[in-house]
Amino acid sequence: MTxxxxxxxxxxxxxxxxxxxxxxxxxxxxxxxxxxxSIRYDMDRETGVISRKGHALEGLSLAGKIVYFPxxxxxxxxxxxxxxxxxxxxxxxxxxxxxxxxxxxxGLVLAGIPAxxxxxxxxxxxxxTGDRVRLRPARGLVELVTPPRAGSAGCSR
Amino acid sequence: xxxxxxxxxxxxxxxREARIxxxxxxxxxxxxxxxxxxxxxxxxxxxxxxxxxxxxxxxMEVMGEGGFAFVEGLVAQGARFAVPVTTNARCVDFxxxxxxxxxxxxxxRERALVAHLRTLGALQVxxxxxxxxxxxxxxxxxxxxxxxxxxxxxxxxLGARTNYEAGPAALAAGLTGVTPAYGYHLPAERRGRLxxxxxCALGDWADWGALGGLIGRRVLDYWTVPVLAGVRQRPQADDxxxxxxxxxxxxxCAMYHMVGVTPEARDEAEAFGGRPPEASHVVDDADLAAFxxxxxEDRAEVDVVVLSAPQLSVLELARVAELxxxxxxxxxxxxxxxxxxxxxxxxxxxxxxxxxxxxxGQVLSGTCWYIMEPARxxxxxxxxxxxxxxxxMANIIGGYRLHPILRxxxxxxxxxxxxRLPAGGPSG
Numbered sequence: 001m002t003x004x005x006x007x008x009x010x011x012x013x014x015x016x017x018x019x020x021x022x023x024x025x026x027x028x029x030x031x032x033x034x035x036x037x038s039i040r041y042d043m044d045r046e047t048g049v050i051s052r053k054g055h056a057l058e059g060l061s062l063a064g065k066i067v068y069f070p071x072x073x074x075x076x077x078x079x080x081x082x083x084x085x086x087x088x089x090x091x092x093x094x095x096x097x098x099x100x101x102x103x104x105x106x107g108l109v110l111a112g113i114p115a116x117x118x119x120x121x122x123x124x125x126x127x128x129t130g131d132r133v134r135l136r137p138a139r140g141l142v143e144l145v146t147p148p149r150a151g152s153a154g155c156s157r
Numbered sequence: 158x159x160x161x162x163x164x165x166x167x168x169x170x171x172x173r174e175a176r177i178x179x180x181x182x183x184x185x186x187x188x189x190x191x192x193x194x195x196x197x198x199x200x201x202x203x204x205x206x207x208x209x210x211x212x213x214x215x216x217m218e219v220m221g222e223g224g225f226a227f228v229e230g231l232v233a234q235g236a237r238f239a240v241p242v243t244t245n246a247r248c249v250d251f252x253x254x255x256x257x258x259x260x261x262x263x264x265x266r267e268r269a270l271v272a273h274l275r276t277l278g279a280l281q282v283x284x285x286x287x288x289x290x291x292x293x294x295x296x297x298x299x300x301x302x303x304x305x306x307x308x309x310x311x312x313x314x315l316g317a318r319t320n321y322e323a324g325p326a327a328l329a330a331g332l333t334g335v336t337p338a339y340g341y342h343l344p345a346e347r348r349g350r351l352x353x354x355x356x357c358a359l360g361d362w363a364d365w366g367a368l369g370g371l372i373g374r375r376v377l378d379y380w381t382v383p384v385l386a387g388v389r390q391r392p393q394a395d396d397x398x399x400x401x402x403x404x405x406x407x408x409x410c411a412m413y414h415m416v417g418v419t420p421e422a423r424d425e426a427e428a429f430g431g432r433p434p435e436a437s438h439v440v441d442d443a444d445l446a447a448f449x450x451x452x453x454e455d456r457a458e459v460d461v462v463v464l465s466a467p468q469l470s471v472l473e474l475a476r477v478a479e480l481x482x483x484x485x486x487x488x489x490x491x492x493x494x495x496x497x498x499x500x501x502x503x504x505x506x507x508x509x510x511x512x513x514x515x516x517x518g519q520v521l522s523g524t525c526w527y528i529m530e531p532a533r534x535x536x537x538x539x540x541x542x543x544x545x546x547x548x549x550m551a552n553i554i555g556g557y558r559l560h561p562i563l564r565x566x567x568x569x570x571x572x573x574x575x576x577r578l579p580a581g582g583p584s585g
Contacts, residue, residue: 019201020164020198021164021199022195022199036377042556045221071377071378073377073409074409075305075405075406076304076324077219079214079219079323079324079325080215080219080220080323080324083221083223083224083227084221084224086223087226099161099380100379102326102340102379105199106192106196106323106325106326109195110192110227110325117199118161118163
């Protein structure tokens with residue numbers, strides 16, 4: 001929600017930094033999660049919709065979005081899962097992590113989906129779900145392109 | 158918590174890797190190396206290291222059609238593995254698929270996938286306990302293993318070196334014969350961080366799994382190594398198997414030290430690399446009981462008892478068979494046991510498989526229950542709750558909207574025979 005943002009940087013402004021990441025530059029709407037992420041436990045791998053009851057993004061499709069998770073859980077299923085999602089046309093456009101693990105990155109690399117980890121500061125302090133952002137993995141940057149539309153989370157369920 | 162390694166400077170290639178990158182060993186190996194460089198640079202690897210063995214998770218449940226098409230493409234390009242590659246447990250027992258009502262379409266697709274993997278050169282051993290039956294890397298050996306339970310065993314019990322190598326990463330390592338050297342390949346990353354003083358009594362495989370589960374819930378980080386100190390019982394192989402599988406499942410842990418037991422923890426100073434722990438916790442009997450209590454019974458009747466995750470060793474099969482000797486599984490309850498081909502054959506020669514089958518149980522091989530489309534199977538048989546002695550299994554199948562109940566092995570068998578959970582509560 002916009003009211004939660006102490007800072008509202010102008011469009012095109014760098015809002016997050018990170019070590020160099022993986023993949024090409026991409027621009028999309030951002031989705032922020034306060035829950036951690038496990039493909040096997042949290043997601044319907046047929047649809048790309050977060051399916052676990054009580055997950056912060058329950059019911060939300062990640063298709064075409066740049067999604068942020070503070071941390072990850074679970075095992076090796078993620079290695080194939082992003083490719084499977086891409087095969088069905090329901091993969092995220094990019095993924096931002098606080099902390100991650102090798103399996104997530106192995107899976108994202110296979111599927112060619114851009115990724116960053118150790119993003120700073122906490123995305124919830126500078127972004128809101130529905131903001132349009134540009135992910136620049138090689139430079140470890142996330143830029144805010146446009147502020148969110150008033151009163152809208154900007155995401156379809 | 159351990160700092161997570163991050164990218165920066167590039168990764169240096171050796172002469173052979175440079176030839177692979179130049180395409181001299183074919184397009185599949187070149188693409189595999191590019192993926193490995195991308196992952197390695199993401200986590201700040203400075204080099205690739207040769208691996209002696211690759212263990213790969215690849216089955217239709219985890220791969221989907223996208224993964225199938227990827228492997229099919231490799232076969233079409235004439236790809237071949239450069240080092241021995243063994244396969245993890247898969248989602249189908251081809252000999253018993255009809256008995257457990259698996260979809261014929263899934264079985265056919267899995268059969269086609271297996272044919273492709275064999276064409277690439279994979280050794281189709283279909284086991285998640287390769288470390289007990291197929292390949293035991295020596296201390297310090299670099300391997301590229303998938304299945305989290307195999308990784309934590311290799312790092313912790315053997316002192317071998319591997320990260321979690323998911324299916325495509327293991328496939329890449331098979332094609333190139335190397336893997337990026339970050340994380341658990343580096344001695345500095347293997348140092349213990351968190352201390353757990355273990356004061357609880359551990360009498361069953363389920364207790365060791367519960368211990369792994371409750372420590373895992375507190376660690377919750379791939380890069381952080383917990384140290385278990387003060388363990389009174391000398392663990393046996395299957396105890397460590399359940400401990401590690403649960404630590405990996407609940408905590409994403411790839412390594413632990415057990416002081417006086419695992420090879421890089423002859424004493425606490427060695428386990429922590431000469432530094433003090435970042436935090437200390439105590440685990441006592443009340444904690445263990447509380448962990449069991451997170452898997453309460455939904456009702457007294459038990460629909461299915463599943464002993465799986467990891468596959469059972471010959472010693473586990475022997476114990477299950479003895480508990481069932483002269484008894485009969487209840488008509489309203491099913492008993493499923495999973496193991497690998499080698500152990501099923503050995504246990505059959507020893508008479509254990511016959512005892513379990515005579516009692517009405519099924520011994521599946523080459524598979525693990527949670528990847529056998531358990532929600533579909535449960536729907537086909539009308540199962541709602543699942544009783545297991547595997548903490549890892551209990552953790553996973555909750556996500557399939559089945560009701561998991563975790564109990565000790567003897568309780569599981571008693572419930573299979575009577576159709577009901579015995580009185581005595583979770584810790585009984």
